[in-house]
Amino acid sequence: MDILRTNNDSSVSWASIFAGATIAAAMTLLLLILGFGLGFSVISPWESEGLSMETIGVSTIVWLTITQILASGLGGYVAGRLRTRWVDIHVDESYFRDTAHGLISWAVATLIVATLVVSSVGAAITGTAKTGAAITTGAASATPVISNAISESSDYVSNALLRTETGQQMVERADDDIRNELSTIVVQSLQDGELNENDKQYVVSIVANYTNLNQQQAEQRVNEVIDRALAKADEAEQAAREAMEEALSAATFASLWLFIALLIGAFMGSLMATIGGRQRDAIVH
Numbered sequence: 001m002d003i004l005r006t007n008n009d010s011s012v013s014w015a016s017i018f019a020g021a022t023i024a025a026a027m028t029l030l031l032l033i034l035g036f037g038l039g040f041s042v043i044s045p046w047e048s049e050g051l052s053m054e055t056i057g058v059s060t061i062v063w064l065t066i067t068q069i070l071a072s073g074l075g076g077y078v079a080g081r082l083r084t085r086w087v088d089i090h091v092d093e094s095y096f097r098d099t100a101h102g103l104i105s106w107a108v109a110t111l112i113v114a115t116l117v118v119s120s121v122g123a124a125i126t127g128t129a130k131t132g133a134a135i136t137t138g139a140a141s142a143t144p145v146i147s148n149a150i151s152e153s154s155d156y157v158s159n160a161l162l163r164t165e166t167g168q169q170m171v172e173r174a175d176d177d178i179r180n181e182l183s184t185i186v187v188q189s190l191q192d193g194e195l196n197e198n199d200k201q202y203v204v205s206i207v208a209n210y211t212n213l214n215q216q217q218a219e220q221r222v223n224e225v226i227d228r229a230l231a232k233a234d235e236a237e238q239a240a241r242e243a244m245e246e247a248l249s250a251a252t253f254a255s256l257w258l259f260i261a262l263l264i265g266a267f268m269g270s271l272m273a274t275i276g277g278r279q280r281d282a283i284v285h
Contacts, residue, residue, distance in 0.1 A: 024075025068265030076102035076269030080276025102273025
């Protein structure tokens with residue numbers, strides 16, 4: 001039976017584990033910084049220049065995987081190569097312990113890196129959670145976004161309603177109180193998705209009073225302006241939904257591939273630790 005005989009009975013060499021973990025963590029940070037630099041060099045604010053977001057996303061996943069392979073492999077090798085020799089254990093047990101050393105070294109390095117970038121990780125997790133919650137709440141999720149857009153455009157809608165036709169004589173100009181009241185009605189109607197009959201008749205009377213339009217023409221203008229505003233609100237809501245769905249899809253894709261990259265790193269750390277441990281045991285004093 002193949003037996004390794006040494007002068008140390010310790011099952012775990014924590015010194016070698018922390019040495020490998022430190023090297024793996026430092027290597028990870030170096031490669032991440034290099035990846036950020038390369039990524040920024042290919043990003044352009046101009047739509048027709050630079051790489052597409054899909055290409056950047058795939059490149060990021062590939063780089064994270066390469067980072068895990070190199071950093072975890074190096075850390076695992078160091079952990080296996082620097083550990084002490086064990087007393088009277090079978091070769092299979094030695095391989096198992098080396099594998100465990102590499103896995104522990106990878107785990108410690110991962111925790112170190114996560115601690116160093118905890119603020120960024122926390123922001124990403126919070127953003128993902130908020131995105132997921134916003135999408136699952138359905139139509140209500142887009143309400144704040146749409147409300148902001150509606151509030152910003154309400155003055156334009158009010159001006160469109162009270163606008164004097166070209167060539168017609170301007171009548172009394174509506175004061176700020178009337179315009180603010182009209183804006184409030186418009187905002188509420190756009191949030192509700194329709195202009196109720198009472199508000200509609202009131203708005204028509206205001207339009208007829210402050211323009212040269214008769215009752216029928218004023219009602220036609222109100223219908224046209226409100227319909228255009230509702231259509232734009234629907235477009236804004238749809239765009240907000242699509243943006244949130246795209247963000248959630250990207251976050252899901254990134255999370256899954258980050259999980260796979262970490263698994264690859266754990267495997268490489270364990271594998272390289274067995275190689276380093278085998279070379280360590282091959283040294284004859």
